[in-house]
Amino acid sequence: MGNETPLWEVFIRPRNGLSHKHAGSLHAADEVLALQAARDVYTRRGEGVSIWVVPSAAITASDPGEAAQNFDPAGDKIYRHPTFYDIPDDVGHM
């Protein structure tokens, strides 16, 4: 199975105007069958209007061992969150 049907990552755009989100992965022989399999596996309940498939091997992932140096430094920089503004009532939901 492994060599003949490599792994693909599936990204689905739920609605026009939203971005593609990772939905899961699947095995398929090539990109055409991967797209069809993605349609059949991940959009059966009307989840999307567009699909991307990407060979899993093409993805470069961050090293979990470097998670501390990558992500912890952001933890104490709360001033980066735009939460220090008073929003006028008239604006409603932002």
Place this chain on the structure above:
Amino acid sequence: MAALFDAVLELADDHLILGHRISEWCGHAPMLEEDLALPNMALDLIGTARTLYEYAARLEGRGRSEDDLAFLRVEREYRNLLLCERPNGDFAQTMLRQLYFAAVMEPFWKAALDSPDEVIRGVAGKAVKEMAYHVRHAGEWVIRLGDGTGESAARMQAAVAELHRFTDELFEDSAAAADCGVLPARRGMRADWDRVIGMVFAEALLEVPEVPFPQTGGRAGLHGEDLGHLLAQMQYLQRAYPGAEW
């Protein structure tokens, strides 16, 4: 009205029997992805069958329901194309059977979008998209198996040798279908079908075979032995527990 009932029933039977056949793969497909793709296709077909049976029951007006028509008739009363009842065989046969069927139904439903009958137009609007996908999905598999490994190519060639004799029947118009006045003529779908099959076969390195003895008779209720086995399984629940609902 009687002609329309018969013609709608023929179409409904095609979709139910083939839909049931494909559903037999559920849980047995060669890979998880196809284990979802095949029931998807089965549900497309069974959904179309339901609408058509419900319409046929209404046309008949004798109190039979869609379930009665689907599950409580005997073998000779089914009017489906012989192709639809053929056993699944291997994955190559299943995919080729699906391509053969969908490649005639896609242009059929496209033509039926202009039918004077509102129900037929409604079914066509939904089915034409489903059949387009079935052609694409089954076609891609036929290409990959035909032009694949030695074994997959041999299985694909065997599938063509087994199933091609059932394809002439796809273009037969029964008297009921011809008289009902709301369905496109099947013989008019031949050119489109030949073109699609030709394109897929060229890529799949398959030959369109000569068929000395085409098999036909489904519209007259003359079926192969396999339909009886299918019905035994499909009808079991309604026969054992009449009127069962859940």
